[in-house]
Amino acid sequence: MTTNDEKGHYYQSGDEWFVDAQFIRNASRDPGIVVWDSGDGYRIRTAGQATLHCRPVQRAFPQQIGPAFFCGKGPEDGRLVAMAARSGEVGIPTTTDSRASKEDCGCSSCSRGGACPCGKNPADGDQHDVLGHVMRLIMSESLGTLLAHQDGESTLSIHVPYEGVVAPEWAAGRFHECIREVMRFPDFTPGTMVGHVVLHERRPTIRWSAMLDRRRAHLLEDLVRRAVSLAAQASRGAPAHPVSPPHRSAGAFAWGAAAEVAADAETGTCETCPYALGTNLRCPACRTWQRSRILPPVADQEHLIAKILYEQHDLEQLTRASLDRLAAAVAQILASNKVEPLTDLFFLRLERAVLAAIRVLELRVTARDTDAILDVVEALLSEPGIRLGSPKESP
Numbered sequence: 001m002t003t004n005d006e007k008g009h010y011y012q013s014g015d016e017w018f019v020d021a022q023f024i025r026n027a028s029r030d031p032g033i034v035v036w037d038s039g040d041g042y043r044i045r046t047a048g049q050a051t052l053h054c055r056p057v058q059r060a061f062p063q064q065i066g067p068a069f070f071c072g073k074g075p076e077d078g079r080l081v082a083m084a085a086r087s088g089e090v091g092i093p094t095t096t097d098s099r100a101s102k103e104d105c106g107c108s109s110c111s112r113g114g115a116c117p118c119g120k121n122p123a124d125g126d127q128h129d130v131l132g133h134v135m136r137l138i139m140s141e142s143l144g145t146l147l148a149h150q151d152g153e154s155t156l157s158i159h160v161p162y163e164g165v166v167a168p169e170w171a172a173g174r175f176h177e178c179i180r181e182v183m184r185f186p187d188f189t190p191g192t193m194v195g196h197v198v199l200h201e202r203r204p205t206i207r208w209s210a211m212l213d214r215r216r217a218h219l220l221e222d223l224v225r226r227a228v229s230l231a232a233q234a235s236r237g238a239p240a241h242p243v244s245p246p247h248r249s250a251g252a253f254a255w256g257a258a259a260e261v262a263a264d265a266e267t268g269t270c271e272t273c274p275y276a277l278g279t280n281l282r283c284p285a286c287r288t289w290q291r292s293r294i295l296p297p298v299a300d301q302e303h304l305i306a307k308i309l310y311e312q313h314d315l316e317q318l319t320r321a322s323l324d325r326l327a328a329a330v331a332q333i334l335a336s337n338k339v340e341p342l343t344d345l346f347f348l349r350l351e352r353a354v355l356a357a358i359r360v361l362e363l364r365v366t367a368r369d370t371d372a373i374l375d376v377v378e379a380l381l382s383e384p385g386i387r388l389g390s391p392k393e394s395p
Helices: 021-029 075-085 130-141 214-235 252-265 284-292 301-310 320-335 344-360 367-380
Strands: 008-013 016-020 033-037 042-046 051-057 068-073 091-093 147-150 155-159 193-198 205-208
Touching: 008 021, 008 075, 016 021, 016 075, 021 033, 021 042, 021 068, 021 075, 021 091, 042 075, 051 075, 068 075, 075 091, 130 147, 130 155, 130 214, 193 214, 205 214, 252 284, 252 367, 301 320, 301 367, 320 344, 320 367, 344 367
Parallel strands: 008 091
Antiparallel strands: 008 016, 016 068, 033 042, 042 051, 051 068, 147 155, 155 193, 193 205
16 A cells, blocks of 8 residues: 555645656556656646646655646646545645745745745845755756755755656756766666755765766766855855856857846846846846847848948958948848747857858958857847847747
8 A cells, every 4th residue: 555655745835736756656657647758847637637737846845755846827727636646546735835926935944834044135135045046056057967856954965857857948057068978877767866965054065875986976066066156156146157158159159248238237146047137048038138128120230230340340351342241141141030039049040140151252251250250240139229030930
């Protein structure tokens, strides 16, 4: 017979519904329930019922087993969660304060309805959960190769992601270029806990619960310490910035410019990703903030782009005629864009299109000139009045 410890749990937080990983595992074993991997979480359907879409979130609830998943909002989704629970065989209801909402910081004290021990973020005045911030940073800085789960007020565990749990779009870790090469776990089953972290004022303590080779252990330790340092920095009012792409990577100049703009605006920590608002161009909220600053596009794009190109000292070696032809090509490239601006795919396609235009126009330029042209084109993206296309494709 299944014990309570082996049963999953489901939670109501305000009008939102959550389940833990054990709930989903038990549901997948129930012959009357269909569970499948949706790429960004799991979908659960009972006979004759609508489908629940359960997405991984960084939240902590009482008695939670494994990561938490958000499964919907409102009474209808709550009914579907209860139906999937099947009278306790799959999951049991677990008490959480009904007042909890998106305004909670997500720490275990807030989840129980208690006082938040985290204090205020001096930068933006919102509740700032240092531990929750560390967990989100671990996910981002490891590019989603690791998941962190809160175990106590100052402790967390690090796990190999479950099958089907993918990194969020905003994961932007580039501090170590070898992350994807090193942080692979084919020798562990999904969900395996690899380490336990205790946060201290000066330095976190990591206790290994799985035998790792030295390279993975050293990299994991460095990632955790970086995440703790960045979270502590944010708690003092200096939100973390993601590392920009390497020099000569598509979008590198735009990422650097975005960081400077956000720093000048003192934006505070983004509500979607764990970095300063506007600095992480992989984050939808940061991209929206950056694009909200751009004025509506002017009618004559070629004239505006040419005027900007004339003012660039790095392009003084090109004639006015060459710059005019380049401006026309760039205006056409941006006008024909069908993907969301400022995404990785956008920058990659933009760079390829500009390189192709340089060749077609037969501009006599050196490799240094080409780099300058690409940087200037990326700088155009933040200029008032520049049209960035009509996105219709998903990146």
